[in-house]
Amino acid sequence: MTTTMDINDVGMTAFFIAHFRDAERDRADGLFDDPYSRWFVPDEVRTYAEKFAELCPEFETLIRCRLLFFRELVREQIEYGVRQVVSVGAGFDTRPAIFRTEGVTFFDVDQPAVVQYKRDVLEGHGLEPWPAVAGNYLDVNLPRRLQEAGFDPDLPSLFIWEGNTMYLPRNLIFGFLNQLDAELPAFTIAFDYMSTRVVNCSTGVDSVNAVFDYFYEQFTPFITGFDDPGVFERATPLKIAASGGMEEVFHSRAPQYAGALAPLAGLYSYCILVK
Ligand SMILES: C[S@@+](CC[C@H](N)C(=O)[O-])C[C@H]1O[C@@H](n2cnc3c(N)ncnc32)[C@H](O)[C@@H]1O
Numbered sequence: 001m002t003t004t005m006d007i008n009d010v011g012m013t014a015f016f017i018a019h020f021r022d023a024e025r026d027r028a029d030g031l032f033d034d035p036y037s038r039w040f041v042p043d044e045v046r047t048y049a050e051k052f053a054e055l056c057p058e059f060e061t062l063i064r065c066r067l068l069f070f071r072e073l074v075r076e077q078i079e080y081g082v083r084q085v086v087s088v089g090a091g092f093d094t095r096p097a098i099f100r101t102e103g104v105t106f107f108d109v110d111q112p113a114v115v116q117y118k119r120d121v122l123e124g125h126g127l128e129p130w131p132a133v134a135g136n137y138l139d140v141n142l143p144r145r146l147q148e149a150g151f152d153p154d155l156p157s158l159f160i161w162e163g164n165t166m167y168l169p170r171n172l173i174f175g176f177l178n179q180l181d182a183e184l185p186a187f188t189i190a191f192d193y194m195s196t197r198v199v200n201c202s203t204g205v206d207s208v209n210a211v212f213d214y215f216y217e218q219f220t221p222f223i224t225g226f227d228d229p230g231v232f233e234r235a236t237p238l239k240i241a242a243s244g245g246m247e248e249v250f251h252s253r254a255p256q257y258a259g260a261l262a263p264l265a266g267l268y269s270y271c272i273l274v275k
Contacts, residue, residue: 002116004042009220010167011114014091015042017163018218019049021094031068031253038091039121048218056211060261062268065249065261066192069270070162073094074191075195078104082188083155086146088137089164092118096130107146108132122233138172143183146177164201166222173224174235181237190272196225198267205263217270228270238273245269246247 004012018040024030025038036109045275052062074085074095086107091114096106101217108115108130115134122129132150135140158179163216165173180187195202201210201212216222226232227245246268 002113002120004096004117004163006113007112007117008113011091011111012045013163013219014110014114015040015045016052017063017067017094019046020060021067023049024064024067029254029256031064032071034094034098036097036125036127037092037093037124037251038060040094040118050210052215055214056207058205058264059208059211059268061250061257061261062246062264065246066162066268068253069192069246069249070160070190071098073272074099074158077158080107081156082158083150084157086151088159088161090114090118090132091163093160093162095160097122098129098170098246105150106130107144107149107151109137109146110134111136120250137174139167140157141183141262142176143180153247157184157187159187159189160267161189163192165193165226166192167220168224168225170224177232177236177273178240184275186275188272189238189253190270192246192268194225195267196227196270198222199225203264203267204265208267219223227266229269232271232273236273238275241272241274243269243271 006124018037020039021034021037024032024034031104046176056253064143078099078101083103084105085108086109088109090108112134115132119129133149135145180189199209201209204208219269233240245265247265250257250261
């Protein structure tokens with residue numbers, strides 16, 4: 001049986017995000033319902049996450065924007081005909097259970113200990129785990145490993161790369177995107193990224209600097225940020241299909257947060273690239 005002790009610092013951040021997915025259920029103004037994330041929230045992580053939210057409720061709201069963004073994207077893309085959804089650095093993403101659809105295959109990619117822990121928990125609750133590639137995706141040829149797990153490069157595919165870029169060296173981020181481009185005939189990849197000001201704790205917003213001092217101490221520091229999505233087009237052959245600030249995600253769904261989020265504009269963003 002794999003335990004949380006087998007999971008490294010970057011892997012532990014996956015529990016942190018599971019907490020926020022779960023917490024949405026208990027909010028009077030909750031925007032989505034994830035009945036499975038509760039299985040992936042150890043008590044000590046819940047305590048850290050609650051402290052994070054207390055230090056900077058606005059950044060907690062940006063995390064909620066992110067969760068809504070990726071969730072809606074998966075739902076829409078399946079409606080539009082995507083047949084494979086690959087969650088790269090999947091952590092405890094439970095969307096495969098939520099959006100299970102005839103003709104659509106979901107794949108997880110994560111470190112072996114995270115994949116095994118997730119399998120154990122899903123099986124323990126009577127849920128069949130979905131296909132997964134276990135390994136460091138920067139060290140392997142991911143498209144080939146996915147094909148060994150049943151991925152078909154000729155079917156329409158969406159890659160979700162959520163909550164990962166900030167932990168990776170800049171050159172490896174571009175290397176990874178370029179490898180997907182070299183190996184796959186067509187695909188869409190959606191990811192989030194932090195501003196360099198969040199990475200350096202120099203945002204000009206005291207509560208944001210304080211909350212990331214806390215996060216970096218409890219979990220692991222972010223190492224890479226970006227301030228212009230154009231860099232992804234310059235460093236890869238991929239084209240931007242959409243990009244924007246996370247706060248924009250709430251504009252239509254939860255406009256009551258607009259005032260509180262305005263000072264955080266540009267600190268946390270999303271980007272969708274296509275080949
Ligand atoms: C912040 S968590 C995000 C998890 C998930 N995408 C979500 O949003 O809930 C980052 C995850 O990416 C995984 N990860 C980061 N770098 C990785 C790498 N090079 N190879 C495999 N997994 C990686 C970690 O193990 C962790 O589970």
